[in-house]
Amino acid sequence: MINQKLRPxxxxxxxxxxxxxxxxxxxxxxxxxxxxxxxxENVKEEIPSMPNCYxxxxxxxxxxxxxxxxxxIPSVEVFGLPEYKxxxxxxxxDMNSPVQRAIKAIKEAVPELIIVGDxxxxxxxxxxxxGKLCDHYVDNDETLKLLQKVAVSQAKAGADIIAPSDxxxxxxxxxxxxxxxxxxxxxxxxxxxxxYASGYYGPFRDAANxxxxxxxxxxxxxxxxxxxxxxxxxELDLEExxxxxxxxxxxxxxxxxxxxxxxxxxxxxxxxxxxxxxMVKAAAEKGWIDxxxxxxxxxxxxxxAGADIIITYHAMDAARWxxxx
Ligand code: PBG
Ligand code: ZN
Numbered sequence: 001m002i003n004q005k006l007r008p009x010x011x012x013x014x015x016x017x018x019x020x021x022x023x024x025x026x027x028x029x030x031x032x033x034x035x036x037x038x039x040x041e042n043v044k045e046e047i048p049s050m051p052n053c054y055x056x057x058x059x060x061x062x063x064x065x066x067x068x069x070x071x072x073i074p075s076v077e078v079f080g081l082p083e084y085k086x087x088x089x090x091x092x093x094d095m096n097s098p099v100q101r102a103i104k105a106i107k108e109a110v111p112e113l114i115i116v117g118d119x120x121x122x123x124x125x126x127x128x129x130x131g132k133l134c135d136h137y138v139d140n141d142e143t144l145k146l147l148q149k150v151a152v153s154q155a156k157a158g159a160d161i162i163a164p165s166d167x168x169x170x171x172x173x174x175x176x177x178x179x180x181x182x183x184x185x186x187x188x189x190x191x192x193x194x195x196y197a198s199g200y201y202g203p204f205r206d207a208a209n210x211x212x213x214x215x216x217x218x219x220x221x222x223x224x225x226x227x228x229x230x231x232x233x234x235e236l237d238l239e240e241x242x243x244x245x246x247x248x249x250x251x252x253x254x255x256x257x258x259x260x261x262x263x264x265x266x267x268x269x270x271x272x273x274x275x276x277x278x279m280v281k282a283a284a285e286k287g288w289i290d291x292x293x294x295x296x297x298x299x300x301x302x303x304x305a306g307a308d309i310i311i312t313y314h315a316m317d318a319a320r321w322x323x324x325x
Contacts, residue, residue, distance in 0.1 A: 024304045028072035028295065028319035032116060032269075032311040036207055037098040038081045049203035050274055051281045053313050056104045058230050063112055065106045070281035071319040075114035077163065077311060078102050079142065079208055082124050088132050089124030093149040100157040107158035115155030116190060119147055119164040119175070128212040130166040130220060138220055143168050154183040163246070165192040166219040172240035190269060190309075192243035193237040194230040194256060197221035200249045200275030207274065230256050231263070238264065244309065249273040251298065254305040261306025269309035270302050277313040292321050 011021050036055050043057035054138065065076055080099035082091035093095050103115050121143070122130045131143030143166065152160045164171050172191050173233065179187050183220060197218045204213040222229060230247075237245060237288050245264060247257050248271035261268050280298070283292035296315045313319070 003269065005049075008135060012284075015060050016064035017067040024300055025032075026300050026318075026321060028315070029074055030303065030308070030310050031073045031315035031319065032075040032077050032114075032309060033068050033073055033315040034077045034079060034311060034313060035064060035079065036079050037102040039083045039095060039098055047203075047207040049206045049278055051278075051285070052314060053207065053277075054059050054318075055207075058098060059107050061102045062105050062109045065110050068112045068316065069113045071316060071323075073315050073319055075116060075161075076106065077116035077118055077285075078106075078141070078159075079118050080123060083211055085124055085126045087126055087203045088146060088324040089121035092119075092121055092146070093153040095153055097159065100153055103154060103157035103159050109235075114160045114161050115158060116161040119154065119161035119162055121146060121150070122166075122210040122212070123208045127214070128210055129215075130217065131168060136215065138168075140170070144171055144174040148174055152182050152184070154170055155179055155182065155187045159187065161188050161190050161244070163192065165195065165230050165248075167192065167195050167217075169236075170240065172237050172242045173297075176241045188243040190214045190246055191237045191240075191242035192271070193242060193245045194233050194246055194247045194253075194260070195221050196224045196249065196253065198224060198249050198252075198273070199276070200252070200273045202275050203278045217270075224252075227256060227259070231259070231301040234260060234263065236283055238266070242266070244269050245305075246271060246311075249276060250302050250307070250310070254301060257302070257305040257307055267308045268306055270307040272299070272302065272310055272312040272314065274313065283291050292317075296321060 012018055038055045040057045043058045044056045047053045076097050082097050084091050122128055129138050131138040169299050244267045246269040247253055250272040252271035257270055283289045295318055
């Protein structure tokens with residue numbers, strides 16, 4: 001016999017009750033908005049594979065940063081397209097490059113906005129790999145020295161958080177050491193701890209002009225099939241002193257997010273990447289899905305899985321939608 005007294009539907013009977021018992025909440029405060037800065041002035045060009053995301057010159061990036069802050073979003077992550085590329089990616093630590101200038105200008109204009117600097121070399125190397133090459137292999141320990149320079153240059157420009165996305169071994173410890181030696185003891189590290197070699201980065205590589213010119217990134221980014229290996233990366237980053245642990249991509253890896261959340265007391269971030277964004281935008285453009293509903297549901301699932309911080313290209317739209325409700 002069914003027990004007629006047990007009726008979970010009582011807790012769903014109307015909007016007010018549902019809201020009282022809701023377990024997960026989403027807020028603009030959860031978001032980090034990624035921006036792409038480019039050389040020049042007065043540039044605001046839409047990125048074809050990422051509708052409603054733009055290549056921005058520093059002046060336009062500052063304008064957008066003000067808007068982002070007004071929407072209640074606490075943070076931006078800055079990516080850049082440099083003026084020049086070479087074998088070792090030296091424009092990545094050039095204080096006159098768009099990223100360093102943007103960080104400085106945004107910090108001056110909106111001091112309370114938390115600035116995350118993405119530390120990697122793929123946007124800056126002529127070959128598009130995330131480090132210095134030795135033949136066709138990315139040399140781990142030589143790359144660490146360059147990543148230290150990038151991190152310090154971004155901290156000098158005014159970054160609050162350094163986010164290494166290269167997946168070299170030992171880079172969190174190396175960057176921590178370089179930051180401390182240069183007096184940046186309060187600049188924190190949000191590590192791309194668990195970053196998979198993912199097809200979901202496609203639109204970003206168009207946007208950042210950072211696709212590898214030969215081969216792929218599987219010799220440094222993780223195999224999407226692996227879970228225990230993710231826990232190994234997690235242990236190392238904790239030992240090396242990461243302040244925030246990131247899992248990337250988000251949606252296809254929420255099982256990993258949950259595991260990380262259950263294991264550590266550090267803040268956990270997810271990166272809702274360009275391919276995840278582009279799929280939603282494309283289906284919405286075709287009228288096949290309700291964009292607002294899908295985006296809010298998806299971002300809520302990331303929080304439910306255990307993320308405290310969501311890096312997402314949907315941040316500005318989502319912040320507006322959350323104000324409507
Ligand atoms: C650079 C970097 C990538 C992303 C963030 N930093 C691309 C890559 O590793 O190829 C992906 C972000 C996205 O797809 O939105 N290492
Ligand atoms: Zn890279």
